[in-house]
Amino acid sequence: MKIIIAHNLYQPFARGGAEQFSQELVDTLVALGHEVAVLTTKPRGARVADTEQIKYLPSLYYHLAEVPKALRLVWHWYNVRNRQTEKKLSNWSFAREADLIITNNLQGLGLSFASALQKQGKKWVHIIHDLQLLHPSGLVNYGQEFVLAKSAASQYQNLVKKYLGQPNLVISPSKWILDWHRQYGFFEQSLAMVLAHPYPRRQMLPRQVTADCQFLYLGQVEEHKGVILLLEAFKNFCQQSKVKAQLTIAGEGTVLNLLKLNYQNLPVNFVGRLPAPGVANLLAQTSCLVVPSLCYENWPTVIIEAALAQTPVIASELGGNKELIHNQEYLFVPTVDALTAKLLWMATNRQVVTAPVLPELLSGEDYIKKILEIIATK
Numbered sequence: 001m002k003i004i005i006a007h008n009l010y011q012p013f014a015r016g017g018a019e020q021f022s023q024e025l026v027d028t029l030v031a032l033g034h035e036v037a038v039l040t041t042k043p044r045g046a047r048v049a050d051t052e053q054i055k056y057l058p059s060l061y062y063h064l065a066e067v068p069k070a071l072r073l074v075w076h077w078y079n080v081r082n083r084q085t086e087k088k089l090s091n092w093s094f095a096r097e098a099d100l101i102i103t104n105n106l107q108g109l110g111l112s113f114a115s116a117l118q119k120q121g122k123k124w125v126h127i128i129h130d131l132q133l134l135h136p137s138g139l140v141n142y143g144q145e146f147v148l149a150k151s152a153a154s155q156y157q158n159l160v161k162k163y164l165g166q167p168n169l170v171i172s173p174s175k176w177i178l179d180w181h182r183q184y185g186f187f188e189q190s191l192a193m194v195l196a197h198p199y200p201r202r203q204m205l206p207r208q209v210t211a212d213c214q215f216l217y218l219g220q221v222e223e224h225k226g227v228i229l230l231l232e233a234f235k236n237f238c239q240q241s242k243v244k245a246q247l248t249i250a251g252e253g254t255v256l257n258l259l260k261l262n263y264q265n266l267p268v269n270f271v272g273r274l275p276a277p278g279v280a281n282l283l284a285q286t287s288c289l290v291v292p293s294l295c296y297e298n299w300p301t302v303i304i305e306a307a308l309a310q311t312p313v314i315a316s317e318l319g320g321n322k323e324l325i326h327n328q329e330y331l332f333v334p335t336v337d338a339l340t341a342k343l344l345w346m347a348t349n350r351q352v353v354t355a356p357v358l359p360e361l362l363s364g365e366d367y368i369k370k371i372l373e374i375i376a377t378k
Contacts, residue, residue, distance in 0.1 A: 001372075002035045002097050006114065007104040008061055010040035010054065016220055017301030018129040021197055022104055028198075028364035037094045041108040055092060057085060061108025065254060076136035076156070081163045082110025089113055098122055100375065103167070105129050107138065115165025123375050126167040126190075128177055129298055133160050134184055139224050139295045142318055142334045148184065157184055166190045168378040171371065173197045173299035174320035191378060196359055197299055198367040203277070204309045205284035213245035213347045216286035216311075218279065218302050221253030226292030226316060226334060228255070231263050233292075233339035238266060240340070243347040250274050250282060283309040287350045290343075291315035294334050300324070303356060312353040314342050325356050 007022040009015055014023065022038075029036045041059035042048050050056055061079075064072060089095040100123045103114050111133075118124045132138030134148050134157055147153055170192040172178035178194055181187060215234065221227050227249065234247045245267065249259070252273045260270050274282070283289070289306040291297070296319035303324045306313045315321040317331035325331055330353075332342040346353060362370065 001099045002037075002094065003029055004037055004039055004095065004098045004101040004117075005029075005104070006039040006101060006106065006109060008041050008059075008106060008108040010038055012048065013040075013042060013046075013062055017299075018105055020200065020301055021127075021129070024198070024200060024364055025102070025368075028368050032365060032368060037098075039089075039095075039109065055088075055094075057088060057109065059108040064108075073136065076107075077159070079107060079110055080156075080159050081112045085110040085113045086116055089117070096120075100125065100372075102127065102371075105132060105138075107132050107136075111160055112163040112165070114167070115163070118165065118168070123169075123378065124167045125169045125171065125371060125375055128170065128172040128181065131177070131180070131296065133157070133164065133181065133186060141224060141294045142296075142316070148180075157186075161186060169193075169371070169375050171195045174323050176319055176323065177296075177298045191374070193374075195367070195370065196361055197301070197304070198364040199308065199358075199361040200301060200305060203280055204305075205280050207310055208285045210285060210287070211244075212287075213243050213350055214286045214288075215245060215247045215343065215346075216250065216282055216289050217247065217292070218250045218282070218289060219291075221249065221251045221256040221259065223255060224293070224295045225253075226294045227253075227259065229294060229334060229336060229339060230290055230292040231259060231266070231268065232336045233343055234268070235263070235266055236336065236340040237343040237347070241344055241347055245347060248282060248286070250279070279305070280309065283311045286311055288346045288353070289313045290339075291321060292334060292339060293318060293321070297321055304358065304361070307356040307358045310355045312346070312350075313356050314346055324358070327356075330356070 005026050009019050026036050038054045041061050042056040043062040044058045048056055101114055101117050102125045104127050114124050130138040131140055135153055166189040170187045170190045172194055173196050175194050217230055219225055248269045250271050289311050293316050299320045303313055314330050315325055316334040332338045
């Protein structure tokens with residue numbers, strides 16, 4: 001079968017868990033004998049050429065956070081129907097021959113090309129990763145849930161529904177994010193289901209318990225990910241606790257250099273973005289992974305990886321975090337005081353806390369086979 005995987009970021013421009021998922025989706029499909037091509041974006045001016053397997057479309061998306069907010073909003077409205085993507089796909093032989101298109105995050109690619117391919121007889125599966133169909137940023141922070149009901153957001157949602165169309169199959173790893181989309185009238189004519197992402201292909205290392213308390217943050221170094229919240233809470237922790245502790249921040253982002261400057265007096269180790277072996281090594285040595293997101297997360301890959309490594313996790317009680325971590329003791333309201341208290345609790349109990357108990361996860365192969373079985377009937 002010829003399959004297009006559409007995701008707005010891909011190697012070498014991948015950033016987070018959604019890109020990691022797309023890469024593993026491609027690898028699994030190829031391993032199963034399918035012919036796969038990726039449709040993605042690249043920064044304008046980037047010297048990355050198309051290959052037989054990857055088609056890059058120049059886009060402002062990669063640097064969108066650097067654009068003034070007013071211009072960003074104009075870009076989002078234009079991007080809903082990106083005619084350039086439709087035009088370029090009409091000249092792409094693989095798109096004409098494809099049997100199936102699997103879409104993920106679409107900002108930067110436009111929202112209308114998939115339904116256009118569907119009208120040509122292609123089957124279409126859409127996988128939900130965040131809230132970008134409900135809000136241009138794809139982010140809703142704790143305490144700001146009302147933004148989805150604002151007039152501008154409602155207009156945006158209506159425009160998205162008009163041009164996005166109705167996929168044959170919609171998949172969400174978490175129940176809450178699928179429910180939110182249904183609440184706002186999305187996918188009313190599509191078969192929609194909850195199907196957890198497959199477990200990641202990662203080589204995990206044996207646990208190495210240390211005498212000191214080792215906290216770990218792993219992900220994008222951005223304010224909405226709660227990294228500043230974590231650093232403020234860790235500063236309080238250092239003032240209140242007698243336990244010797246260190247916090248490691250692994251990742252890159254727009255606020256990284258500022259944080260290095262502002263928190264240089266704390267026992268914090270900024271290690272940048274690490275390859276998979278480096279991540280495995282950190283997870284094996286850490287006492288606790290902290291997932292302090294201020295935004296509603298869908299299905300954080302980092303929690304899955306920590307659980308597979310038998311590493312305890314504490315996380316903000318938002319979105320899909322609650323579907324991965326069922327023990328309320330390991331969840332916290334995303335405020336500085338609440339996280340400080342949870343860090344103190346974790347340091348005191350680090351010898352007895354346990355890793356999350358994951359829901360039953362399919363292998364990548366079984367995940368793909370299940371999707372193809374369902375789509376074959378649609």
